Amino acid sequence: MISARQLEVLSTVIEVGTTARAAQLLNVSQPAISNMIRHTEDAIGFALFKREHGRLTPTKEALHIAQEAQHLFMQQKRIDNIIGELKGGTMGRLSIVATPSIGHSILPRVLGLFMKTRPKLQLSIELGGVDEITRRLGSGRADLGLSITPPRLPAVYVRQIGDGQLMCICPPDHELALLDRISVTDLNHVNHISYAALTPLGQVIDNVFSDRGLERRFFCEVRHTATALEMVRSGLGVALVDSFALIGQQTTSIAIRPTKPVLPITMHGITSKLFPTSNLAMQFQDYLSAFLKNEGAPDLT
Template identity: 75%
Template sequence: MISARQLEVLSTVIEVGTTARAAELLAVSQPAVSNMIRHTEDLVGFPLFMREHGRLTPTKEALHIAQEAQHLFMQQSRIDNIIDELRGGTIGRLSIIATPSVGHGVLPRVLGKFIKTRPKLQLSIELGSQDEIIRKLGSGRADLGLSITPPRHSAISVREIANGRLMCVCPKEHELALQDVVAVPSLNHVSHISYAARTPLGQMIDALFLERGLERRYFCEVRHTATALEMVRNGLGVALVDSFAVIGSHEEDFAIRPTKPSLPLKLYGLTSSMFPTTNITMQFQQFLADDLKSHDAVAGGEAAAG
């Protein structure tokens, strides 16, 4: 079987007409080119060149082989380009499954920046619970999971992406909007939109109330942060939401206030321990972490003030 290198030598000799010139272009010795041609002829079983007056004239068979080889060279060039793009993270596929607060909030904004220099990147975005994230990652159907609560599962690798905290959101005209910092227990005295006790955020808030000998009261129970935000936006009450969900929100939508005491949390990147993490996945995790650094600093400053 003729190798790709033999085809390259054959095509180059046909193009320039002499083994000496071909050797210069290929950065090898002239005897090496001549030996390669003779070895290729032995392999195929027929002459590839007619030797006339020191010049090599390709046979019809050689021209036919060289013509077909051009398709191989073009495909090889395309593969090399794809490898370069994959190495640079400008092409490929990235499949992400995120919890709703992250998927509705920070994820679209950061992806908008990420794909500006990666126009050929194909995306798959899905929202799901933590159990759904584990199933998708464990089966190889997702490359990256994003959540504010880390799963305890041996098949999942967890990386801290960014620091955040719970924030109080309320209608602009609400009495709590007049405060620079909202005391969490004071939510018992207003129309509080909150999470079920069995949810991670509900458990975090309940623990704070229990420390003060109080029972958390709320008039509306929601499962997703996006639902709580829409209810606040429509003037139905106030809610505690993770800071990642309100990044990029404007004061005309609702008022956003830090809490006292501070309720810190983190954003986690989740990958499967059973499948290799792709280069583009690692690049996006780092891109997301870098993008959120400024927001980490803001949250830290607010926490100190609270």
């Protein structure tokens, strides 16, 4: 068996390239590093480094072991974080990866409220699609994912956080702003800012048109809700955006109208089955869910 300390020494020597530098980083003597490497090689029965002209070159086997050891180090780091949470109650680290429409809008707002009673909490926020969310959760680099589109993989848990809907937004002086409710298919007759057919929101909107034997038309294609929102603010056209992105937004520069048919969407919380979900991640999911229930739809008055 190789101990965690031996794996740490192996990985450090590979990373920095010399036993002398590894000794400095690990605060031990250079002979101690060299002896541990030799002891590890004796224990496993094969060489981990090629020794040429005083330099150590890791073998393919050593590189493979070091790569696998990263999962152990990540798990050890997660355990340390959990211990810190249990010890301090409001201390710890929360790593979230969210889709851009959530990360650019509602997430900062809710985190600001959440951290008022947790001032020592450390945060890590990344933005990415569903594939990036599942990769980070699967490697232990994130505690919680937030997405409108749920991943369909067996390695994650998916929880419904809150319900919303797509809303039509347009400049206040636009002809559609005169209506109380916007027919989705009417967007074919105006400067429509919309999403690619392969994106989740694009597919939702396409279904409305295809059910009526129509093809969706738009003059500008965007990938993210935040981009569509800013383009409408600039007077470039009309767009459908998720109601989560509108919570807390200044609405003086845009008109917001519900659609017909109603296009419901759901925010999902995603956690890994491969790593234990931290207490902080569970707390934040509950907090976000309660916020969405109390906040509701954006004010249309």
